[in-house]
Amino acid sequence: MINKKLLALFGISFIIVIALAFLYSKYWREPAAKYVKTDNPKLIQIRQDLKELKLELKKNGLYSCCIQNECNWCALHMEHCPCAKLVSAKGNEKSCPECAAAWNKKQGRIPGVDPDAIEVTTFGIYGFEEGGHHQPDSSEDKTKTANTPHREGGEY
Ligand SMILES: [Zn+2]
Ligand SMILES: [Zn+2]
Numbered sequence: 001m002i003n004k005k006l007l008a009l010f011g012i013s014f015i016i017v018i019a020l021a022f023l024y025s026k027y028w029r030e031p032a033a034k035y036v037k038t039d040n041p042k043l044i045q046i047r048q049d050l051k052e053l054k055l056e057l058k059k060n061g062l063y064s065c066c067i068q069n070e071c072n073w074c075a076l077h078m079e080h081c082p083c084a085k086l087v088s089a090k091g092n093e094k095s096c097p098e099c100a101a102a103w104n105k106k107q108g109r110i111p112g113v114d115p116d117a118i119e120v121t122t123f124g125i126y127g128f129e130e131g132g133h134h135q136p137d138s139s140e141d142k143t144k145t146a147n148t149p150h151r152e153g154g155e156y
Contacts, residue, residue, distance in 0.1 A: 050075055057081070066099050066110045073098035077125050084110055086121075093117045 038044075054075050057063040062080040065071050066087045073096045074081035083095045087103070087110055095103065100120035102108065108115060122128065 053079075066095060066108055066113070067102035068107045068109050069102070071096055071098040071102070078123065087113045087118055091117075094119050094121045096120070097122060 050072055054063055054070065054072070057075065057080060058070075063070065063075070064084040065074070065081045066084040071081060071083065074083060077096075081096070083099045086094045087099070087108065093113065095118050097120050099108075100118050103113070103115040103118050106115060
């Protein structure tokens with residue numbers, strides 16, 4: 001009798017351990033990547049320069065960002081930020097990757113913008129969006145190509 005109880009207890013414990021191990025591996029194990037403070041002087045200098053550049057651009061009316069922490073992406077790649085204007089274009093909302101990520105977490109600061117409508121763009125810099133710019137409907141190609149500017153290469 002005691003043996004059977006012990007066996008049952010052992011069985012249950014075993015199942016619980018397996019279940020916990022499964023849950024741990026599936027849900028509770030976080031990816032190892034995390035923020036580590038750096039004192040690399042190059043990085044500190046870059047951040048300082050970037051901050052100053054953004055202040056300067058802002059003063060000259062060239063930095064109009066759309067998120068609560070104004071993005072760095074546009075300063076780094078474009079020397080100006082058009083994102084506030086771009087996210088406000090109803091039906092054609094776009095922003096740089098950094099702003100799009102912030103909107104995704106509801107960190108935008110332009111009222112009336114639908115965060116889910118924003119399409120990420122790199123303004124052709126990474127070449128993964130405007131590069132193709134294929135016509136949505138090939139049956140309209142004939143009429144449209146007459147009006148669209150000629151593209152080198154010609155193949156869509
Ligand atoms: Zn922005
Ligand atoms: Zn931006």
